[in-house]
Amino acid sequence: MKSLIEAGRRFYSRNWVLATSGNFSAVVSESPLQLCITRSGAHKGTLTPRDFLTIDGSAKPVGRTSARPSAEARLHLEIVRARNTGAVLHTHSVWSTMLSEHHASEGGLALHGYEMLKALEGVITHLHREWVPILENDQDMARLAGDVARVLAQHPDAHAFLLRGHGLYTWGRTVAEAERHVEAMEFLLETVGRRSQM
Amino acid sequence: MKSLIEAGRRFYSRNWVLATSGNFSAVVSESPLQLCITRSGAHKGTLTPRDFLTIDGSAKPVGRTSARPSAEARLHLEIVRARNTGAVLHTHSVWSTMLSEHHASEGGLALHGYEMLKALEGVITHLHREWVPILENDQDMARLAGDVARVLAQHPDAHAFLLRGHGLYTWGRTVAEAERHVEAMEFLLETVGRRSQM
């Protein structure tokens, strides 16, 4: 929880989680599956322990709590199941929002030739081609969770995906690895976005 | 007052209230109407309690004070009356200034399709269409207050407006809600502005 709080503070200073956007989770139990996740409506730059709750594998709160989990809790669960990962981070930056709109009709965007790709787990050369899928945004979370599961299955090597007009989802075995993926992806998206303006 | 001071510090770190620009208020009494408001000329990044004063419903200082209220105090009062709100925040960013010029001839700009719209109170889907009215700037505050009242009546659902070449006005039931609206609007304006460069 402490590392999620600190990640939130850093993301806020970079304008990646303005206005209560974004949500974060970490696996606290694998069997049965339980996630520690940010509550709905919390400001991600000034999180405290009271801004977290524990949910089970069907996104229901565990124990007594008046807090509601982030609306996107089901997306976190789909990611954890599909990738067997330990932490999920969703950020909401200007560049990820812009590029998710700009490349929406292509269903994703490719990243290639950048040394920064090596910050993604398992990537060992800048010649790697990373496909970042873009999903249509949807307020129906059951339907969107299904879309996420399908896209993760179609792109088993993807380290992240974008929701259109909504930002970035990435993950890692630990919060530190997931935060490294956020920094790498935000860097790459800004670079690609600015290059398209040259 | 403490939450306005902290909001000012955060806005300054983001370059949204440079050079004493911007002004903030919060309702301290509803009947009779009284606002706590920043004094004219105060730097919004380093506010202290002495940079605030209380005004009544006609923008006159309450009690003894040598400070003058922000020149835009009447605009704050119009907003509080029209929206029955608890706090008003005016920021002055590069992107809000640019877009207020760029879209001035259209009288406003539309925001649509962005998840960040859900940070605006009462908005529940990215498919929401938010119209942000743009008013011509004016140094005659009585006349400008009239313009503000008219625009707020014409657009009863608007969460914010722009003054041309002058920046953003938004509000909320609490300072926290108003600050969330500032962050959301500044994010959306930067996103729209940068997209128009792609």
Added chain:
Amino acid sequence: MKSLIEAGRRFYSRNWVLATSGNFSAVVSESPLQLCITRSGAHKGTLTPRDFLTIDGSAKPVGRTSARPSAEARLHLEIVRARNTGAVLHTHSVWSTMLSEHHASEGGLALHGYEMLKALEGVITHLHREWVPILENDQDMARLAGDVARVLAQHPDAHAFLLRGHGLYTWGRTVAEAERHVEAMEFLLETVGRRSQM
């Protein structure tokens, strides 16, 4: 001196005085004229009292010191004499550098229609037209000081000027007023620069 140190720290956080660029001074005696000025080569983000020295009206150090004044000390003296001012601040931002190149052939650029102009001392309306002269850069400080004196005389209402490829000079009766002018000018230059990209 304390206010110059703090201004330097703030400018550095905004990337306006990277790599020891920029220089600051304040009048410590009017008759005979003496300035407290940053030494040559000091980093402006981490100034200490030892990074300052006192110079007389011919830019010579007063008292024993091994430090040399900023190479641009003569420009500070010309400004103090021409404007009867108390503080001079030179910043070196990306946008001021870009615009000083972009508009060099016109000899300056005009700022008009922006509320932020009212942060310049004596300006009371956004309809004000501020002409910001641009001087060719020159490593011959005696010659450049002559150019500065001439331009200040030609434009008695100017609040600031640009050196081509070199950044912004502005001033004020106090360090606080000069810093407000820096913030206002950097805001306006960034706004004008970004608008030209739309």
Added chain:
Amino acid sequence: MKSLIEAGRRFYSRNWVLATSGNFSAVVSESPLQLCITRSGAHKGTLTPRDFLTIDGSAKPVGRTSARPSAEARLHLEIVRARNTGAVLHTHSVWSTMLSEHHASEGGLALHGYEMLKALEGVITHLHREWVPILENDQDMARLAGDVARVLAQHPDAHAFLLRGHGLYTWGRTVAEAERHVEAMEFLLETVGRRSQM
């Protein structure tokens, strides 16, 4: 080591070493040649003494350590030998990445006319022409070290070079001088990059 830690913190706050990118070294012994260098995989914004190790002139760790030196350790050694320098800093910013791609086919880019060039050691006029070589990126460090040695010999006056899609290398007699070169080069690259968008 302390100055490298502080440089890392400052670079991180400017987004120049996101996601464990970048690496830093300082000469601790000239004969035999030994460098103190960041370990592979360390986050450069939050370095501690345990994130450093000492290597000899063939990039092998000195003493017992479980840490591996940065993959680019051989590049640092080539620079120290070619330039007889005391510190080497590699940063990885958006603008250096973009420009290294944009000008790759020309084999470098020229910087000319900017006062900021004088922040580079030995440069005394903005009329200086600095050629910044761009090398193709390569995961074979022995081969890339050979390329670096050849480019440094071909351009004996160069203060820095870019690796394509990978960022900036610069150096100095001290960490402070190398950091000044980083700030100057990042400023110049951002300025050149943004000007090409006007």
